Amino acid sequence: MIEIDGLTKRYGGTTVVDAVDLRVPTGSITAIVGTSGSGKSTLLRMINRLVEPSAGTVRIDGRLTTEEPAHALRRRIGYVIQGNGLFPHRTVAENIATVPRMLGWSDVRIAARIEQLLLLFGLDPQIHAQRLPAELSGGQQQRVGVARALAAGPSVLLMDEPFGALDPIIRAKAQTDLRAIQQQLKTTIVIVTHDMDEAFLLADRIAVLDNGRLLQYDKPTRLLTAPASAQVSALTGTADRALRLLSLDTVMVAMAPGHADGLQLSASMSLRDALSALIWAGVRAATVCGADGEVVGQVTLEAILARGAAHQ
Ligand code: ADP
Numbered sequence: 001m002i003e004i005d006g007l008t009k010r011y012g013g014t015t016v017v018d019a020v021d022l023r024v025p026t027g028s029i030t031a032i033v034g035t036s037g038s039g040k041s042t043l044l045r046m047i048n049r050l051v052e053p054s055a056g057t058v059r060i061d062g063r064l065t066t067e068e069p070a071h072a073l074r075r076r077i078g079y080v081i082q083g084n085g086l087f088p089h090r091t092v093a094e095n096i097a098t099v100p101r102m103l104g105w106s107d108v109r110i111a112a113r114i115e116q117l118l119l120l121f122g123l124d125p126q127i128h129a130q131r132l133p134a135e136l137s138g139g140q141q142q143r144v145g146v147a148r149a150l151a152a153g154p155s156v157l158l159m160d161e162p163f164g165a166l167d168p169i170i171r172a173k174a175q176t177d178l179r180a181i182q183q184q185l186k187t188t189i190v191i192v193t194h195d196m197d198e199a200f201l202l203a204d205r206i207a208v209l210d211n212g213r214l215l216q217y218d219k220p221t222r223l224l225t226a227p228a229s230a231q232v233s234a235l236t237g238t239a240d241r242a243l244r245l246l247s248l249d250t251v252m253v254a255m256a257p258g259h260a261d262g263l264q265l266s267a268s269m270s271l272r273d274a275l276s277a278l279i280w281a282g283v284r285a286a287t288v289c290g291a292d293g294e295v296v297g298q299v300t301l302e303a304i305l306a307r308g309a310a311h312q
Pocket residue numbers: 011016034035036037038039040041042043
């Protein structure tokens with residue numbers, strides 16, 4: 001768990017992060033959102049002391065981050081920035097080995113870790129380990145950047161707009177991959193993004209910052225159905241909030257017994273995609289299939305409408 005209390009940063013007379021309190025549960029993903037200049041990066045960088053707070057405290061698993069030197073703290077916390085920050089003249093393997101080497105791991109242990117991480121990120125160790133970053137695609141470079149940050153098995157991973165430079169299709173893949181890897185490794189992740197769709201896709205909780213102040217810290221559904229202020233609604237977007245709400249649930253939760261003629265949908269599909277499929281097919285109901293293609297029930301337009309409404 002990351003416990004942030006009264007965290008504040010001032011530059012001269014300007015307060016850019018203003019007395020923020022935040023609890024990030026172990027193994028969860030928190031997204032920090034807000035307009036440009038709202039203090040997102042500064043808040044994130046105070047967690048690993050790349051920026052020293054003017055006031056307030058950060059505890060990780062109960063321990064104050066000021067109890068050890070900043071460089072030692074940063075070896076225990078993964079950090080990923082936009083454009084991946086890889087060393088251009090070092091191979092992929094050497095890049096991933098950076099922190100394990102600083103920590104004095106043996107060559108055998110480092111080699112095993114490199115292979116394990118490359119496989120986890122869908123890269124072939126035989127092909128990619130000895131390449132230079134420039135010899136990889138943008139999406140592959142980004143994956144190596146995340147692999148490097150995770151090399152020494154940190155319990156906390158900080159990410160500052162990590163996918164900002166990727167094109168939309170690669171970006172969507174990077175997001176779903178991150179979610180899958182996080183579920184496997186149980187890393188606690190804090191990710192800064194100005195992309196609200198990314199926040200809603202990835203986060204268990206979203207922190208909304210404005211002018212250095214925390215407006216709301218809540219589950220994605222709560223931000224939509226119980227925004228703390230009109231400002232929060234404006235930032236999360238009101239035009240498509242019903243669809244956002246539907247994107248957070250799967251067909252499974254709106255399913256009823258029975259079956260429908262024609263259209264078949266997967267139980268794991270989001271309700272947003274299911275609604276789109278129903279409209280496209282021009283039907284009011286579809287049969288729902290499980291992972292093995294077996295019929296498990298049906299989903300109707302009415303059931304989806306009920307889930308997309310604010311009073312749910
Ligand atoms: P965000 O990541 O949300 O875009 P930042 O945390 O980078 O915002 O910056 C918040 C505010 O703090 C901005 O107004 C920025 O200009 C200011 N700021 C950031 N770093 C410094 C610095 N080193 N010195 C002075 N002002 C800074």
